[in-house]
Amino acid sequence: MNPLLRALAALLLCCAHALAWAAATITIVNGDPPGVGFNDASPVAPVGGNTGTTLGIQRLNAFQAAASKWGATLNSSVPIRVLATWDALPCTDTAAVLGSAGALEVFADFPGAPQRHAWFGKAETNKLIGFDADPDTPDIRARFNVNLGQPGCFTGSPFYLGLDNQHGPNTDLVTVLLHEFAHGLGFQTYTDDQSGELLAGIPSIWDYFLLDTSTGKTWKDMNNAERAASAVKSGKLVWSGVQVTNAAQIVLNAGTPILTILSPPGLAGVIQVGTAAFGPPLSTPGLTGEVMPVVDTPPDLGLACTPLSAVNALAVKGKIALLDRGVCTFVVKVRNVQDAGAIGAIVVDNVAGAPPPGLGGSDPRIVIPAVRITLEDGLALKQAIAGRTRTHSGLFANLGVNLGVRAGTDPLGRVLMYAPRPNQPGSSVSHYDTSATPNQLMEPAINADLRHEVQPPFDLTLPLLQDIGW
Structure with a gap:
């Protein structure tokens, strides 16, 4: 010393x-x-x-x-x-x-x-x-x-x-x-979340419970590069401890807003979404429809900042419109596709990063649901429908709430950890994910509605400390 x-x-x-x-x-x-x-x-x-x-x-x-x-x-x-x-x-x-x-x-x-x-x-x-x-x-x-x-x-x-x-x-x-x-x-790892380097070659007790669901590995079993990559896998990094997993069943709300891709089979799965502050909230069983893009800005963007052309209106009528972020407000975009007959809207972010933020704004005239997805997920959807016709894409999706997944957990009930892209030193990995509802004490930002509580039935901080030995 x-x-x-x-x-x-x-x-x-x-x-x-x-x-x-x-x-x-x-x-x-x-x-x-x-x-x-x-x-x-x-x-x-x-x-x-x-x-x-x-x-x-x-x-x-x-x-x-x-x-x-x-x-x-x-x-x-x-x-x-x-x-x-x-x-x-x-x-x-x-x-x-x-x-x-x-x-x-x-x-x-x-x-x-x-x-x-x-x-x-x-x-x-x-x-x-x-x-x-x-x-x-x-x-x-x-x-x-x-x-x-x-x-x-x-x-x-x-x-x-x-x-x-x-x-x-x-x-x-x-x-x-x-x-x-x-x-x-002890609510932190002593491993470098940017480089993945262990402190003096020894993992933190934290790293024994930090699980990457995309690889099935905990941080203690990864090499430096794998840990660095895992730290930015939003929605894929979970806490595997029994105390936290059990407590989440009484602390976190049932139901997670989600975009579920139903077909084609090769693309089927769930995608993280940011929900809208306007329009109807997502519900269950949700809204199912065919996804069609708006293309009104060269070379292949759909900004929907002005009323849709006849071709674009025909494409999205009765469908879920796929839009791009940029130039005008979210409420303008969604109102324009709604006026063209769309039953829902998916806004693709225009900058890399995850998880996708929500859609801000207010317009009581909007009556269709809308969400935001990441640029990466948006590009994957666009690639999947590149061979579409003018009126059909073959891509079907559901905008809704999965009542089988609690807000802030994965489908197996394990609590999500904060793993944004890009990495946020000092915040990444050593906090709960911002999708947790109600808001948790150990999210990366202090939310105004927090109670002075650290344990169930209100909070998940103590269960994690118990998982690591307290």
Whole structure:
């Protein structure tokens, strides 16, 4: 261990704030200099159950509330120490790093390890061995954005420091803390998700449960290139742990919006979709029809930004129209194909990436369902119907909701992990997929409707920690 870090940890422990519960003790170690972060003496009024009268104390109270939640949830006889500071993290008026946290040390092949040849974070290691493996080093390092709400950093929208989750348009600090503390407790892989390289040649305990359904391999059994490729297979990367799979049956909603290709046989299967904010929601048994493309822009695009020509109108009448993103809004495109007689619309993205985002916009006159698919999937559909006639393609599909698949799982009930294309360092792999419904604490973004919950029947964070040995 670095001697300077050792000395810093020993010094900071003198001003630690601890809370104890029957299940676990979590200690917040104040690493801020005088006048900064937890030590900011700016006067503030109590808010949402947070009785602090200075900005620093209110911040500390929020940290202690999150620590209390996790402390009452986990089981460990060894105190968990979180070295926390408020720092100037990357930020603009439209995007900000709210905070980050992770294990300061990892351990493998210790006595009593539930899995040999696997890295475990320090807090979990301590729980499993029953003592602190390195008393001189805190277990978790946490940093949070001290500038949030200041000019140029979500101007006027600071963290909400109340403890009641009534955050309105602001970001709820307790929710962010619950999320980041979970990473520090082990909700992450220590393998490089971009290069696929293992830490010191040893997989994380995470990698024993991270399964690529397209290859049937877990990350521990892949080489570096296979892991790097797997990290961007949206919809194909799942968590195979029993605790999470079982809990998903009571946490996640039944029914996943989906595009099912029925024929030709060689193309049959399911395709991820982004749903529309306008028009009727997808339902079951859904809408089945023949898919026909609009072609109105050289060389082979169908933008549908103006009323359809007679040829295109004839092609899509009574069919599901296949369109391309670009130039005009989604509602204009869908309204134009609806006016031409289409019964549904599929919009193909114009940039590579997955999963497909939703379709934004509003128009109460739209009465047909619409979805977005990825550029890759769109090109595959176009190739399959390249030999079509003017009125028939032979490609039949269903736009609907598969009630046999829960929102955020694969057809076998395994929870999907976040594997976007392109890779998003710091977010990819170590979060649940954004398709989970209701929204989950450990998705890559903090959603406004999250509860201060970490376990079923509301949330899947604790079951994953239990899968890896907590």
